[in-house]
Amino acid sequence: MITAEKISSTEKLVSDFEAVKKMLPGNSFVQNIRQKAIEKFAELGIPTRKNEEYKYSNVQKLFQENFSQSAIDNSQFSIDKYLIPNLDAHFVVLVNGFFSEELSSLKNLDTTVVISSMQKAFEQHPELVEKHFSTCADINSDAFIALNTAYAADGVFINVPDNAAVEKPIHIINLVIAKESTLFFPRNLFVIGKNAQVQLLETFETHDLPVKAIATSVTEIAIDENAKVQYYRLQNDCENGQQINTVSASQQKNSHFDTNTVTLSGGWVRNNLNIALNGENCEAHLNGLFITSDTQHVDNHTLVDHRKPHCESNQTYKGILDGKSTGIFNGKIFVQRDAQKTNAYQSSKNILLSDDATINAKPQLEIYADDVKCSHGSSTGKIDEDALFYLRARGLGIESARKLLLYAFVNDVMQTIRINTLREYLETLIHKKLGE
Amino acid sequence: MNEMLSIKNLRAGIEGKEIIKGFNLEVKAGEVHAIMGPNGSGKSTLSNVLAGREDYIVSGGEVSFNGKNLLDMSPEVRAREGLFLAFQYPIEIPGVSNINFLKTAINEIRAYKGIGPMEAKDFLKLIKEKQALVELQGSLAGRSVNEGFSGGEKKRNEIFQMAVLEPTLAILDETDSGLDIDALRIVANGVNKLRSADRSFIVITHYQRLLDYIVPDFVHVLYDGVIVKSGTKELALELEEKGYDWIKKEVVEA
Incomplete structure (x- = not known):
């Protein structure tokens, strides 16, 4: 060395x-x-x-x-x-x-x-x-x-x-x-x-x-x-x-x-x-998923710069945070003056599994063109107790019910992975991580 | 016949407020009991307490289910022991497919009983057969649990799940609410096909209408957390005719 x-x-x-x-x-x-x-x-x-x-x-x-x-x-x-x-x-x-x-x-x-x-x-x-x-x-x-x-x-x-x-x-x-x-x-x-x-x-x-x-x-x-x-x-x-x-x-x-x-x-x-x-007519799909525990720190900063007309960008980021971990999602979208007919979407959704976990989600849209469709949304919450009870009332143990719900939460991001063997590998890793 | 469910002097409530105030009920195998009552009488609290919802607190009494203490069991153990609650408001769970969820449920119930997982082809056969029972379209079974279902589809999905899980005691919590007459008939037919000598039902309802289709062995009137009157199916008709004020008046006079 x-x-x-x-x-x-x-x-x-x-x-x-x-x-x-x-x-x-x-x-x-x-x-x-x-x-x-x-x-x-x-x-x-x-x-x-x-x-x-x-x-x-x-x-x-x-x-x-x-x-x-x-x-x-x-x-x-x-x-x-x-x-x-x-x-x-x-x-x-x-x-x-x-x-x-x-x-x-x-x-x-x-x-x-x-x-x-x-x-x-x-x-x-x-x-x-x-x-x-x-x-x-x-x-x-x-x-x-x-x-x-x-x-x-x-x-x-x-x-x-x-x-x-x-x-x-x-x-x-x-x-x-x-x-x-x-x-x-x-x-x-x-x-x-x-x-x-x-x-x-x-x-x-x-x-x-x-x-x-x-x-x-x-x-x-x-x-x-x-x-x-x-x-x-x-x-x-x-x-x-x-x-x-x-x-x-x-x-x-x-x-x-x-x-x-x-x-x-x-x-x-x-x-x-x-x-x-x-260039015109571009498509960009940005998806992200982070599952954190202990003292992990995961910060995702995205920037999509729409410089030309008729382009579409689409981003979905999902986070599940446990322990004392921290997560950040900062998503910037620029739509420049020339970039008419832009479609730009952004969504950040997070579940906090512990009271000590933190998420900072910040969407930033700067739009200088007047004929565009842009939207962003961000939500952070806990696991849905009503859904958890519903699954348990059908005989699922609390751990498998939790896993099923958390897996469902990230499922739409997983489905964007088009290499099947990679998705299957990730599924096993995620199940292992959620089972900890 | 053995007692399947025995509720003795049950007291329970939520957020510090007592709603069930000394409730008694005995249900034998194969019986259908209807519990009727005006709004706020404690019908939903009763079903939630029996299913084991944790935000409801039991402050007194005993509930035994097939000889075991039901109140000691977690919601999942109650389900595995054969209790089923058809929810008044079934929950939408995006991303969880009906089929996957039912497969997991069946296999966890089987594991509890010491049986191995169900073979895939047996499971598919079971699903097909039970779908037909409640006239549920195949596409609904493959979709996320209740997501985007109409009110009627949600209730049918509850009965479908019940048919698949084959409980020994099913509690139907206002299954008729929000159903048009055709959906009501389909749901009731599904339930009737599942009636058997070793399966019991508690049908909780506000209206007599459902009991035209699911004919009960006994009818009880719940008011202010206790059963104030019990009888046979004729009691339901009398209630329909005279209204709940008749019961309220009787309670006050007594």
């Missing part, structure tokens, strides 16, 4: 960049962007709670620990336990954000489709990198996008060319292996061509992490005209697994983007999901 010296404060992260920047991949074009990004990060700094976007998520506290930035030698181990039962997929393994050729399996992949490490992509596909790198995720909008853009060492690069359809889902397995507290910066870039189709799945299921880790990741997804992309994420790390991740997608006209973020465990999770609708 290569270990750099301890890093964590804004100043330290900025000054350390000088030392590591020569080792980071990318041509002068990319190096230029990195330089701008670190300057931006120096200016923005690690956000305090005075920053409205981080009001309920104390990242300062997260960064109080001394973290090392580390890479991993690809030690031999089996990844069988991280595979999803019965899922026939191409799979890619990232260890601490580094692409592992040895552990990945990309057999029978259509030769026109590229799945490689970002390191390789910087060398072998400079034209695609220059066209898309740092275009979907804006370094000026968020300190962690800036930080990641500066430090990004590796990750997954996917290019599905025009008119190609990837038959099997592409499963990205994110593992963390560390013996001391670790901070790392995975960077992914997915370039999906015109009329292309792909199903992407990312899982985070590290269960045996003895020290704290923070993945500060950025995934950019460039979706060209008429393309259809499904992107699913399962976050199920142990409590030492922490992440501040940003997914920024940019859609061109007639494209469809469906995404679903399921968070079942992980000590501290911040998900930023930004979608820019840059």
Whole structure:
């Protein structure tokens, strides 16, 4: 294991960049962007709670620990336990954000489709990198996008060319292996061509992490005209697994983007999901589900930017919170002046199972066009006692009645997952989690 | 014949207010008892207390069901022991399919009795057969529990569930309320087909109308938390004719 010296404060992260920047991949074009990004990060700094976007998520506290930035030698181990039962997929393994050729399996992949490490992509596909790198995720909008853009060492690069359809889902397995507290910066870039189709799945299921880790990741997804992309994420790390991740997608006209973020465990999770609708007739479906317990913290920030007419966005987020856990849903919808005939819907529903659990739900609509349909709704409550009694009066035990009701609550989000084996796997995980 | 249900001097209420004030009733296997009474007499409290609703507090008396102390049992154990309440206002449960819910219920009841889960094909056969009994469309059984059902469909769904779960004692809590005459006939036919020598019914109703279709062995009049008059089906007709004021007057005079 290569270990750099301890890093964590804004100043330290900025000054350390000088030392590591020569080792980071990318041509002068990319190096230029990195330089701008670190300057931006120096200016923005690690956000305090005075920053409205981080009001309920104390990242300062997260960064109080001394973290090392580390890479991993690809030690031999089996990844069988991280595979999803019965899922026939191409799979890619990232260890601490580094692409592992040895552990990945990309057999029978259509030769026109590229799945490689970002390191390789910087060398072998400079034209695609220059066209898309740092275009979907804006370094000026968020300190962690800036930080990641500066430090990004590796990750997954996917290019599905025009008119190609990837038959099997592409499963990205994110593992963390560390013996001391670790901070790392995975960077992914997915370039999906015109009329292309792909199903992407990312899982985070590290269960045996003895020290704290923070993945500060950025995934950019460039979706060209008429393309259809499904992107699913399962976050199920142990409590030492922490992440501040940003997914920024940019859609061109007639494209469809469906995404679903399921968070079942992980000590501290911040998900930023930004979608820019840059062409007419786009559809974006954002669904999310989080089931928290103990002292877990799950923060979902979404931003849908309607920039062109005749687009539709639809988001449903559901949370079930137990113990002393906290959840946040902050959903922003912008409808720009040109974006007439926009349909934008948002719903956030939550169930609190304990008096000590907290949810902050905040919808924000900013509408500058006059011919649009937008709606949002948010509700938070307890489990329905009348329904519970009804089920018990038919012979269901209190625990199975509770489970049935909670499962029913999340069912509509589950039904948006169109890979059956993934949905079945999630169902077993959710039943296990609700049975605790 | 054995006593199936024996209620002795039951006192119960909600939110500190006593509503059932020394209620007595004996129900033998195979009998149908109707309990009638004006609004506020305690009919719904009685059914909720018997089904085990936890916000109702029992302050005195005994209830034995097939020789066991009913009041000691949780709602689910009461159901597994063979008690069924057809709700006055069936609850809508979005996302839970009728079929899944009934399958879970049957299998939990079977597990309680030490029997393994029902075979899928036997379950489907049972569902089909019982649907026909209450003329419930197949599509309703596959939908979420009571979600978007009309009033009549909800009540039919209650009787359908009863038919599937085959209780030994069924309490029908104002099952006739909100039903038009056709729905009433269908519901009553369903109940009549389920009458048998080892199954008893308590039919709680405000109106005599239902008792034209489900003919009771006994009729009791509940007023201010106690039974003030008992008789046979003719009592229901007399009530219909004279109204509840007749009973109230008798109670005051006595």
